[in-house]
Amino acid sequence: MKHLVAPSILSADFANLQRDIEMLNKSDADWIHVDIMDGVFVPNISFGFPVVKAVKQHALKPLDVHLMIVDPDRYLNEFKEAGANNISVHFEACIHLHRTIQKIKELGCRAGVAINPHTPIAQLSDIVEDIDLVCMMSVNPGFGGQKFIESTYRRIRELRLLAQDRNPNLLIEIDGGVNHQNSLSLLQAGANVLVAGNTVFGADDQMASIKQLKDVSITRKAV
Numbered sequence: 445m446k447h448l449v450a451p452s453i454l455s456a457d458f459a460n461l462q463r464d465i466e467m468l469n470k471s472d473a474d475w476i477h478v479d480i481m482d483g484v485f486v487p488n489i490s491f492g493f494p495v496v497k498a499v500k501q502h503a504l505k506p507l508d509v510h511l512m513i514v515d516p517d518r519y520l521n522e523f524k525e526a527g528a529n530n531i532s533v534h535f536e537a538c539i540h541l542h543r544t545i546q547k548i549k550e551l552g553c554r555a556g557v558a559i560n561p562h563t564p565i566a567q568l569s570d571i572v573e574d575i576d577l578v579c580m581m582s583v584n585p586g587f588g589g590q591k592f593i594e595s596t597y598r599r600i601r602e603l604r605l606l607a608q609d610r611n612p613n614l615l616i617e618i619d620g621g622v623n624h625q626n627s628l629s630l631l632q633a634g635a636n637v638l639v640a641g642n643t644v645f646g647a648d649d650q651m652a653s654i655k656q657l658k659d660v661s662i663t664r665k666a667v
């Protein structure tokens with residue numbers, strides 16, 4: 445399968461959000477990545493339901509919602525109603541992760557688990573067959589524009605190996621510090637979804653930057 449590109453609107457111009465969503469509609473982007481931060485799970489607050497609903501009104505592409513919030517079960521219905529197509533919850537924020545994943549699926553969304561850079565990949569061993577995607581953090585969550593953490597390559601390979609028997613179609617999404625220098629290596633390691641904030645919205649030609657991420661082509665290495 446051709447990899448997917450999901451620009452993160454955390455780096456968009458919030459004063460011109462409709463313009464930026466319309467740019468994404470016309471671009472080669474596959475999903476629109478939407479970061480929700482509560483100021484508790486991460487040291488930053490982004491935006492909530494009214495903004496997600498407003499984005500949904502203009503978006504022609506699926507909303508890939510990444511919940512960086514504690515106890516996300518409280519808000520799954522609301523995010524579905526606001527327009528989420530994919531919902532990822534943090535491994536570190538869920539006490540009953542299996543139940544949370546079942547709930548996301550019952551809502552008709554793709555179910556994802558996001559994992560912090562310090563959390564061992566092996567912790568996903570007993571949930572990997574129940575999920576559609578892993579949002580692998582390649583920075584510490586909370587802010588756009590951070591430096592990519594190099595151990596991510598090893599972690600992608602480890603996750604691909606873990607998933608190969610139990611969920612070979614698992615989507616491995618890399619979130620944080622993705623750019624035109626590391627995109628090929630990430631795909632070669634086994635990722636198949638690239639999230640990019642600053643690389644897209646910080647570019648002079650944003651649509652060209654998305655196209656460049658989308659056009660990376662690989663011969664996949666055996667894991």
Ligand SMILES: O=C(CO)[C@H](O)[C@H](O)COP(=O)(O)O
Binds near residue numbers: 510584622643
């Ligand atoms: O989840 C996130 C931060 O917690 C963002 O999606 C991520 O940082 C993307 O921004 P950039 O590509 O600029 O690093």
